[in-house]
Amino acid sequence: MEPPMPVNLSVKTVPDDTVQRLRRRAERHHRSLQGELMAILEDAVREPASLSPMDILKEVRGLGLATPSEAASMVREARNGR
Template sequence: MTTPSTLSIKNIPDDLLRRLRNRASHNHRSLQGELLAMLDHYVGSAPLSLTELSTHIQRLGLATHGDSTAMVREDRDGR
């Protein structure tokens, strides 16, 4: 197992630091915990493949349009 690294951010504007602290408090986290959660969310993991994305959409029960040709025709004919 690797040792966690340390990251330092300098020259943070006071207003930004205040907003980060407010966000951390709102989410019941320490400032460090909030920053780690934000980094994890925005950096995320590897993007999903098209197959994984399709499977995820189907599991959510979202409607998909299998044939875009019909949609293009409908749009064109509606003009």
């Protein structure tokens, strides 16, 4: 079986402001506009990595969000403080 042929995609009538922001983003990443668009597309369709429950908990805590048990403790504390 032959490998699939690359497909050319085209996005029409992109607002100037969006194009300028894409150009600045490409420059920050040391890429051409084409390279930046390819990176954005690849990132958008990448399958999410499987995270363990501990990995998810670390991410939640890193965001400063409460886990269900922490949230329950917060609610209890708030009720007792009334």
